[in-house]
Structures are given as C-alpha cells and as structure tokens.
Amino acid sequence: MSDLNAMLSAIRQCRVCVDTPSGRPLPHEPRPVLRASTTARLAICGQAPGTRVHLSGMPFTDPSGDRLRSWLHMTSETFYDEARVAIVPMGFCFPGLDSKGGDLPPRRECARLWHRDLFAALPNVELILAVGAYAQAFHLGDNRGKTLRDTMLAWRTHLQERRTPRVFPLPHPSWRNNAWLNKNPWFEDELLPVLRREVRKVV
Numbered sequence: 001m002s003d004l005n006a007m008l009s010a011i012r013q014c015r016v017c018v019d020t021p022s023g024r025p026l027p028h029e030p031r032p033v034l035r036a037s038t039t040a041r042l043a044i045c046g047q048a049p050g051t052r053v054h055l056s057g058m059p060f061t062d063p064s065g066d067r068l069r070s071w072l073h074m075t076s077e078t079f080y081d082e083a084r085v086a087i088v089p090m091g092f093c094f095p096g097l098d099s100k101g102g103d104l105p106p107r108r109e110c111a112r113l114w115h116r117d118l119f120a121a122l123p124n125v126e127l128i129l130a131v132g133a134y135a136q137a138f139h140l141g142d143n144r145g146k147t148l149r150d151t152m153l154a155w156r157t158h159l160q161e162r163r164t165p166r167v168f169p170l171p172h173p174s175w176r177n178n179a180w181l182n183k184n185p186w187f188e189d190e191l192l193p194v195l196r197r198e199v200r201k202v203v
Helices: 002-012 051-056 063-072 108-120 133-143 148-153 155-160 175-183 186-202
Strands: 042-045 085-087 127-131 166-170
Touching: 002 108, 042 133, 063 186, 127 133, 127 186, 133 148, 133 166, 148 155, 148 166, 155 166, 155 186, 166 186
Parallel strands: 042 085, 042 127, 127 166
Antiparallel strands: none
16 A cells, blocks of 8 residues: 555656646646545546646546436445545646637646556556546557447447456546437446446445
C-alpha cells in the first residue's frame, strides 16, 4: 500500500502539464482528481474532470456522475468507497475548454507518465469500466472498434475476452451523448442489466 500511496501523492503534486507540457500548457493550476486503493476490485476509467469536478476535487460530482451511478444502480456511498472502487480518468486534471465551450481532450502527459505503473499497483482490480473513447483506446488498444458505435456494439465480445482485468466499454454519460443513447435503445435494454450484474459481482 505504501508504494501506491507514494504514487498517489506524486500524482497529486504533478505539474508536468504546466512546467514541461506536451504542447500548450494547462491553462490553470493543476488539481489532479483520482481515487484508488490496493483493495479496489472495480475501476471506473473516464475521460478527465470537468469544471464542476475541478472545483469540488471529487470525481463525477456532476450530472454525468448522476447518470453513471444510475446506470450502475450504485449509491454514492458505494461509488466513493475507495476500498471497493477506484476512479482513474485518462487525464487527472480538468484540461480546459475549447473555443466552443466544450472540454478539451484529456492531457496526454497523464497516461504516458502514470497509468501503466498505477494499474500495476492495483492488483485486485477485476473489472474496468472504460467510459468513453479515450479510455477505450487505452484499455482496449487495437481491439477497440474504429468508432464508439463499433466498440459499443462489440461490448459482449470485449467483456468475454480472457484477460485480467476484464474491460466493459461504456459511452460517456454526458448529455452530449443523449442522441446516441436515443438511437441505441439496446444499450438500456440489453447492456445495462449485464453491466449491473457484473458490477455487483465485484463491489
């Protein structure tokens, strides 16, 4: 646990995206947001904190988090229980906004510097929820589809792969994906019952 604690402390003090960034520097002071413990069996891996999470310092304290917890049938108490649930986004800090007011992509520095060692320090994780295209690209690699839809349509195949931890792809729970969700009713009818069952097994 001491190795993980040391890594988490280093991540929370990281300033690479400001001091020696890849491309433009982070446009504000870093505030890394993640949660992890060596006993967690479920890892929720999304994109990056948004504006509300940047202010709160707690992951998924926004409408996307409300929807994700609804998908999982999970209480806030369980969701934020570090002993059971790790929350490791692809970018640990809010990346800033683009010219249209949307969130920029996750900073590339985080995955390059931290993710491999961090997941190696989470030996009990059995199931990863890869939320959104950036997390799917990292956790599924070449096995992901060419588009989010392709990846999601193959969700059973990904879940059944013989690997540890297993990876369950999910679309991002943002309101921006409402149109996708409306066009794909199988997500609620077929995928969510399986998702909830698989999550109950490990939490």
